[in-house]
Amino acid sequence: MRSRLLFSFLIAVIFPYYLFANAAGSVSGTITDAKTGVNLPGTVITISQLRLSTVADANGQFSFSSLPSKGRYVVEARYSGYKTQVKTIDLATGGALNFALEASIVEIKEVVITGTPITSSNKSNSTSASSVSREELLAPSTNLIDALARQVPGMGQITTGGAISKPVIRGLSYNRVVTLTNGVKQQGQQWGDEHGIEIDQNQADRVEVLRGAASLLYGSDAIGGVINVLDPLVPSPGKIKGELLSSYATNNGLTNTSLMLSGNSNGFVWRGRGSYQNAGDFKTPAGYYINSGFNNTSLSGMLGLNKEWGYSHLNFSYFKNNIGFNDAEPGDELYTDKAAGRKLDYPRQDIRHYKLALNNNFIIGNNTLKLDLGYQKNQRRELESPNPALFFDLNTFSADAKYYLGEANGWQPIIGLSASNESSANKGYEFLIPEYDQTSVGTFAYIKKSWDKNTFNAGLRYDYINNDGKQLFVNGTEQFAGFKNRFSNVSGAAGYTHSFSDGLTFKANAGSAFRAPNPAELGSNGAHEGTVRYEIGNPNLKPERSYQADATLDFDADIFSGSFGVYENYINNYIYASAKAGEQITEIDADGNPQNFDVYRYGQVNANLYGLEGSLNLHPAEFIHFDNTFSYTHAQNKTFDRPLALIPAxxxxxxxxxxxxxxxxxxxxxxxxxxxxxxxxxxxxxFETPAGSYTLLNAGVGATFNMGKQAVKLAISGNNLTDRRYYDALNRLRPGRLALTDPSFGVYNPGRNVTFSLYLPLNIN
Structure with missing residues (x-):
């Protein structure tokens, strides 16, 4: 209730800002080749902090109008075949902003990171971060997390067939990784094994993956890292841009179609997107996996204003996901000789996610107030018939405010406040976790200092979380005892970067973070059909406390570039569910038949995770690129002196x-x-079985050509071309993961898959 009142109060406070405007500022300049001085028309120039982008005209000139009259902003210029260049402009002093770009055989990489406290180039940012571009996100995949896991060092995924992927960063997953869209933390089924991220994979213009603790900015649950999904920037005034993409994959017949349009009319900005995916049963090298198809529908849009006082954008989205589940028992035949088609049988999931986000950036003199308000409704239905057996309904209100004080002598301070309220209800006749209310409040202070070729940053954060689980009796028997927990914590972090030269940068970070137990870990008591196990929570769990350190060396030369990083993460009171062989509970299913479930209980241990990650990209000639990434995580259960469970290979x-x-x-x-x-x-x-090594062969070909004035990009990509039989270490369907009693119960990862894709960028005056 308090969070809802705060939400309403903030709405009432911000609208008066629309009645006032600062004097308008502007930026203009020219883009040229650094060696020849030739103009570079078509260069893309962006100001991410103001959500603006434009394109240089035929004379290589660009301009932004109706900007704030004060403030320092990062401006980025990108042009194919040239090194991306980043400059910072102070609008109070004005002046032309000209870019002289250097030709480079190294492909363009995004270099501005916005998900850290202060937007800056990656070279001056101590956080270990990767930015995945729109072009890279268009590579064949079945969902957003699948696309990222193929691109980002140190990132993996926990999979259930082709439809469901949970992100893993440096060995940490579930509630230890925050997914962010439109400045709002995604709140859905982060704690569940068999639920994906309820985000349209087509909507991201680019994605930032922040590795390591980001709790200072995002609070509990960001102990492992952050996935920051960024929508397309608005186009120049008077322009409408968009895209149409469509693809087909042979393995499961996956079709993916998405249409987006975005416009800017004198500062009134808008965007709309519609996407639809449909897939049948996926095929392993041993045959098809029955009832593994899925379909999802996504609608999203944005309405807003970009003016001299800043911007205000109202984002809204609807995501519906239907996923089939195989109802096999250990020992059953899991495969069939042919696909059953696209019709989903029971049991299946029906996941729906509704989201509103009001993103505001107000210029107040030399200072800036960023205010993100959100509302989300997440509904999870598990159906064994038309009536849902399990129906979990979660409503979340959130508010996040950051006040950026004007830079002085290289010092950039920020203070922030965040609050959220979650309220859940069980509307089915089966129950896994109790209904609960959760209220959280956090505040932080952060400062960054830049001098010469160095940057230093440090911050402190305080969090308070209140969990209230509801008691429940079913047929006179207590299913949930109820619980009340209060958690508070002070965490801190510090980071440092040093640029030895334009091509060599060192980064280091150290700090402490925490994660409060979630309601599923505290209060579960029920059969989980999707995981084929009976989960029992522990209301006496303590918060996790993490002590982290990492160091990264980034390098960039004429014919090679890359990075190398190491990290250490010691976690006290690490929470996970484990099972003991032979401990089972028998439940009666909807047809009156008994079904045995292995019992998983939540407990805590001390854990130590360390590893390395990096990339090495060789470019011996303009037309040859040899890109390599690597990652390894070593994780030890220190309490029982054995390996930690569920760690990627x-x-x-x-x-x-x-x-x-x-x-x-x-x-x-x-x-x-x-x-x-x-x-x-x-x-x-x-409760785990080993996973063997394997090698996969992939290939692709693509090109862009013009049909009149319309550019068209066509591509063909193949994955696992040798149709290799393998079990990924984090494949939930592999032997031993779903049933301890019969480790032969397993499903191979998908076999050969060829994807045909079409992409049409749309530009309308």
Missing amino acids: GVIHNTLRFEPKVNGLKNLYISLGVDNFFSQNRIDPT
């Missing part, structure tokens, strides 16, 4: 890419990729 990704010049074709490429996954024998022997 080490992996090396190698991609050789040729980009020959052919008349009539743009951005032609031919790629060959090899993914090498090491065996994972470091397992918790009480």
Whole structure:
């Protein structure tokens, strides 16, 4: 109730700002080749802090109008075949902002990071971060997390077939990774094994993955990292831009279609997108997995104002996901000789997510107030018939305010306040976790100092979380005892960067973070059909406390670039669910038949995770690119002196890419990729089985050509071309993961898959 009152109060407070405006500022300049002085028309210039973008005209000139009259902003210029350049402009002093770009055979990489407390180039940002571009996100995948896991060092995924992926960053997952869209933390089924992220994979213009603790900015649950999903920036005034994309994958017949349009009329900005995906049963090298199809529908939009006082954008989205589940028992035949089609049978899931986010950026003299208000409704239905057996309904209100004080002598201070209220209800006749209310409040202070080629940052945060689980009796028997928990914590972090030269940068971070137990860990008591296990929570769990340190060396030369990083993370009171062989509970299903479930109980241990990650990209010639990424996490259960459970295997990704010049074709490429996954024998022997090593062969070809004035991009990509039989270490359907009683119960990862894709960028005056 208090969070809802705060939400209403903030809405009432911010609207008066619309009645006032600062004097308008502007930025203009020219983009040229640093060596020849030739103008570079078509260069994309962005000011991410103000959510603006424009394109240089035929003379290489650009301009932004109706900007704030004061403030320092990061401006980025990107042009194919040239190094991306970032400059900072002080609007109070004005003046032309000209870019002289250097030709480079290294492909463009996003270099501005917005998900950290202060937007800056990656070189001056101590956080270990990766930015995945729109083009990279268009690579074949079944969901957003699947696309990221193929691109980002140190990131993996927990999968259930092709439809469900949970992010894993440096060995940490579930409630330890925050997913952020439109400045608001995604609140849904983060704690569940068999639920994905309720976000349209087509909507992101780019995604930032922040590795390591980000709790200072985002509070509890960001102990492992943050996935910051960024929508497209608004176009120049008078412009309408958009895209149409469509693809088809052979393995499960996945069709994916999405249409987006965005416009700007004198500062009134808008965007709309509609997407639909549909897939049948996926095929393993041993046959099809029955009732594994899925479909999802996504509608999203934005209405807002971009003016001299800042911006205010109202974002709204609806995401519906239907997923089939195989109702097999250990020992049953899991495969069939042919696909059953696209019709989903029971049991299946029906997930719906509704979201409103009001994003505001107000310029107040030399200072800035960022205010993000959110409301989300997440509904999870598990159906064994048309009537849902389990119906979990979660409503979340959130508010996040950051006040940026004007920079003085290189010092950039921020103070922040965040609050949220979650309220859940059980509307079915089966129950897994109790109804609960959760209120959280956090405040932080952060400062960044820049001098010469150095930056230093530090911050402190205080959090308070109140959990109130509701008691429940079913047929006279207590199902949930109810619980009341209060958690508070002070955490801190510090970071440092030093640029030895334009091509060599060192970063280091150290700090402490925490994560409060979630209601599922505190109060679960029920059969979980999707995981084939009976979960029992522990109301006496303590918060996790993490002590982290990492260091990264980034390098960039004429023919090679990359990074190398190491990290250490010691976690007190690490929470996870484990099982003991032979402990089972028998439940009666909807048909009156008994069903046995392995019992998983939530407990705590001390854990130590350390590892390395990095990339090495070689460019011996303009048309040859050899890109390599690697990551490895070593995790130990220190309490019982055995490996920690559910840790990804080490992996090396190698991609050789040729980009020959052919008349009539743009951005032609031919790629060959090899993914090498090491065996994972470091397992918790009480409920895990080892996963063997394997190698996957991938390939692709694509190009852009013009049909009149319309650019069209066509691509064909193949994954697992040798149709290799393998079990990924984090595949939930592999032997031993779903049933301790019969470790032969397992499903291979998907086999050969060829994807055909079409992409049409739309530009309308």
